[in-house]
Every structure is written in C-alpha cells, then in structure tokens.
Amino acid sequence: EAQVTQNPRYLITVTGKKLTVTCSQNMNHEYMSWYRQDPGLGLRQIYYSMNVEVTDKGDVPEGYKVSRKEKRNFPLILESPSPNQTSLYFCASSLRRAGELFFGEGSRLTVL
Amino acid sequence: RKEVEQDPGPFNVPEGATVAFNCTYSNSASQSFFWYRQDCRKEPKLLMSVYSSGNEDGRFTAQLNRASQYISLLIRDSKLSDSATYLCVVNRNFGNEKLTFGTGTRLTIIP
Numbered sequence: 001e002a003q004v005t006q007n008p009r010y011l012i013t014v015t016g017k018k019l020t021v022t023c024s025q026n027m028n029h030e031y032m033s034w035y036r037q038d039p040g041l042g043l044r045q046i047y048y049s050m051n052v053e054v055t056d057k058g059d060v061p062e063g064y065k066v067s068r069k070e071k072r073n074f075p076l077i078l079e080s081p082s083p084n085q086t087s088l089y090f091c092a093s094s095l096r097r098a099g100e101l102f103f104g105e106g107s108r109l110t111v112l
Numbered sequence: 113r114k115e116v117e118q119d120p121g122p123f124n125v126p127e128g129a130t131v132a133f134n135c136t137y138s139n140s141a142s143q144s145f146f147w148y149r150q151d152c153r154k155e156p157k158l159l160m161s162v163y164s165s166g167n168e169d170g171r172f173t174a175q176l177n178r179a180s181q182y183i184s185l186l187i188r189d190s191k192l193s194d195s196a197t198y199l200c201v202v203n204r205n206f207g208n209e210k211l212t213f214g215t216g217t218r219l220t221i222i223p
Binding site: 033035040041042043044045048058059090099100101102103104105106 | 144145146148154155156157158161199201203210211212213214215216
C-alpha cells in the first residue's frame with residue numbers, strides 16, 4: 001500500500017530536549033516536505049527536498065533541521081524544542097509536482 | 113494581504129445542493145493551483161489540480177481565473193460525505209517548489 005509514514009504520531013516533551021520526527025514514503029517519490037498546522041494559520045511549509053541531498057527552507061524553518069540522505073526518508077529534527085513549536089506536523093511527498101502531495105497522518109507534538 | 117485567502121465559512125448547505133467557493137491569490141507569478149480536502153483531525157488529501165482551461169471530476173469542477181487571480185471549486189449534488197474543510201494551495205513559482213496553503217473553507221452538508 002502506497003503511504004507516507006510518520007513517527008511518533010503523538011509526543012509530549014519538554015523544552016530543550018532534542019527530538020526527531022521520522023517520515024518515510026514507499027512510493028519512490030522525489031519531492032518531500034514538512035508542514036506545521038496551527039489554528040487560524042493553516043498549513044505552513046517548514047522545509048522541502050527536491051531529491052536526495054537537496055533541501056531548502058520553506059516559510060517557517062527557524063528551529064528545525066532536516067536531512068535527506070535516502071530518497072525514502074526525510075526526518076524533521078528539533079534540536080531544542082520550545083513551546084511555540086507545539087503543533088500538528090505533516091510530512092508529504094510527491095512524485096514530481098510539489099502540489100500533488102501525499103500526506104502522512106500527522107504528528108501531534110506538545111512542548112511543555 | 114495574505115498570499116492565499118479563503119472565506120473560512122462555515123458553509124452549511126442542504127444535501128443535493130450546489131455550492132461554490134473561491135480562493136484568491138496575491139502573486140501573479142503563481143504557476144500551479146490545487147484543491148485539497150481535510151477531514152477533522154485528518155491529513156489533507158488532494159482533491160484536484162486546477163488547470164488553466166478548468167477541469168471537472170465527477171461532481172467537482174475547478175476553474176482558474178488568472179486575470180482576477182482566483183480559483184474556484186464547484187460541488188454539484190452535494191453529499192453528506194462532502195462535509196470537510198477545503199484547502200486552496202498555490203505553487204508560487206515554477207522551479208521553486210514552495211507551496212502556500214489557504215486556511216481553508218469549512219463545508220457542512222445538512223441532511
């Protein structure tokens with residue numbers, strides 16, 4: 001089954017404790033991206049990757065890092081999480097066009 | 113002005129009715145456009161891409177008006193299962209794959 005898998009789905013952590021949200025897709029997609037969704041603000045792009053070893057900032061990259069060492073994986077790293085990073089995070093992938101996305105089920109992160 | 117704007121609704125529409133909503137975008141260089149639907153607490157799912165000539169998929173019709181910088185979504189013969197939030201998505205520049213999402217229009221179909 002074609003899918004984008006994110007882990008963990010739910011996480012409560014404390015300020016400053018590094019965490020990684022993994023994202024994996026099994027569709028051999030070149031394009032992958034991360035979004036956060038907050039009430040009243042909609043989905044905002046954090047980072048995206050056009051292919052292996054190619055990443056670029058989206059609209060809200062501050063406080064986040066990503067890597068794309070393999071085509072299927074695109075982890076999101078929060079080196080020192082802060083409460084304003086409490087949000088619902090989505091990973092997505094696309095075969096070619098950035099707009100035709102398959103989304104993961106989301107990861108709800110709470111930073112205390 | 114926001115890059116992508118949508119009427120948040122809610123639109124409460126009786127089953128079987130036709131409903132339409134628009135999405136305006138501010139960047140005239142925007143290249144591609146999409147509609148997604150998002151059910152409560154779920155991930156967004158692609159509904160349809162919006163082509164320059166307009167396109168139709170069953171009960172759904174999408175249109176692009178470049179002169180006035182908006183896209184539209186028309187749903188005919190609405191079903192209860194159409195209840196969702198509809199997100200407008202704009203790819204601002206060709207080759208620069210940054211996407212901007214609208215905040216969504218909430219639609220509720222009433223039996």
